[in-house]
Amino acid sequence: MIDIVKKSDCSGCYSCVNICPKECINIEVDDEGFGYPVINNEECKKCNLCEKACPVINDPKAEKIETIAYACRNKNEDIRKRSSSGGVFTLLCEEVIKKGGIVFGAAFDENYEVKHIGAETIGECEKLRGSKYVQSKIGNTYKQAKDFLNNGRLVLFSGTQCQIKGLKLFLNKSYDNLITSEIICHGVPSPKIFKLYKENLKNKYNSNIKDIRFRDKALGWNKFSYVTEFENNKIYSKTLHEDIYMKGFLHDLYLRPSCYECKAKNFTSNSDISLADYWGIEKKHSEFDDDKGISLVLVNTEKGKEIFEKISCGMEVIKSDIGYAISNNPCIVRPVKYNKKREKFFKEVEGKNLEHSIMKYTKTTLGKRVKDKIQSSLGKLRER
Known part of the structure; x- marks a missing residue:
């Protein structure tokens, strides 16, 4: 039976909720905005299936080949422009939908909360495109995917490393008609903080939100912007270094506790393909970089190799x-370091302005700025 003693022992993947035969596990949200499983002990029959499906405790059976890395960019410039990096995910979707399959991934709902959904058309898949820097609620999509798989449908399931690991453990068997694509994850921010951030913007612009883009490329891929469009046609747009929410995210200030000790890194999810931004492409393959987005594709299994060749x-x-x-x-192989200011931030953010709190706890000291400057100079010397 799942018993969460430390918050870092739960990645919030919903695998235990999906696998419980008595449906006696519910997710309850804590003061930080993260969900954790709570068991109805009166209904629980102590089958321990929830423990066996937990990606923090277990690893799925390995079916790996030697991982091969590729730098990729979609030939369709419009799709690449609307994608976070190189537009490879869209090609995967197109291949699966063409064969009558279904794609599961993270999408915004009508309130701009992030949830996993299933998409059966290319149009529906557009909701799954693009980064969402907040934890997605899996809900019962593991169960839905299993039903489609058992009915012979081709399924592409996209998610963070821990979500793919949770899916594999939930299924507990190999399916020839399942393709998994993990998103290399920096860590998932608190849905509560994102909600406060959205409310601040809505109040500031006196309008409801019409669209959110975490990775707008109007200023280029390397200097992407966070953009919110409002129903009154006003637009908020700031680069990743200027936007206050992105600033806190990149300082690892309000990630889920398990993210600092992630047990799904280093290919332990056994995902067929891993997708990420190919940062540093300009130094390795300068002729390939045009600042419009390059995907790093890691092919990890024979099935991954097969689908990669097809697209x-x-x-x-x-x-x-x-x-x-x-x-x-x-982040492909190890989690980010714990931010020691995190606990103080969450205690303070309740009673104070969100922007003020994030600025306060992401402020760089003079000593840190000097240290970064020295390290940057040394790096440039080594490159010469």
Whole structure:
């Protein structure tokens, strides 16, 4: 029976909720805005299926090949422009939908909360495109995916590393008609903080939200912007370094506790494909970089290799060095470091202005600025 003693022992993947035969596990939200399983002990029959499906405790059976890294960009410039990086996810969706399959991924609902949904058309898949820097609620989509798989439908399931790991443990068997695509994750921010942030913007612009884009490329891929469009046609747009929500996210200030000790890193999810931004592409493959977005695609299984070959006609591809890719995106193999200011931030944010609290706890000290300057200078010297 699942018993969460430390908050860091739960990734919020919903695997235990989906697998419980008595449906006696519910998710309750804590003061930080993260959901955790609560068991109705009177209904629980102590089958321990919830423990066996937990990605913090267990690893799925490995079906790996030697991982191969590729730098990729969709040949369709419009799709790449509307994608977070190189537009590879859309190609995966198109291949699956073409074969009568269904795609599961994270989407905004009518209140701009992030939830996993199933998409059966290319139009519906557009909701799944693009980064959402807040934890997605899996809900019962693991169960839905299993029903489709058992009925012979092709299923593509996209999610963070822990969500894919949770799915694999929930299913507890291999399906030839399942393709998994994990998103390399920096960590998932608190839905509560994101809600406060949205309310602040709505009040400031005196309007409801019409659209949110975390990774707008109007100023380029490397300097992407957070954009909110409002029903009164006003637009808020700031770069990743200017926007207050992104600032707190990149300082790891309000991530889920389990993110600092993530047990789903380093390919333990056994996902067929891993997708990420190919940061550092300009130094490794300068001729390939145009600041419009390049995907890093890691092919991890034979099935991943097969689907990658099928969609390769729709993109430009360069085989790359996995070691270099990991050095520029270490979240592939290890979690971010815990921010020691996190606890104070959550205690303070309740009674104070969100923007003030984030600014206060992300402020860089003079000593840190000097240290960063020295390290930057040393790095440039090493490159010469």
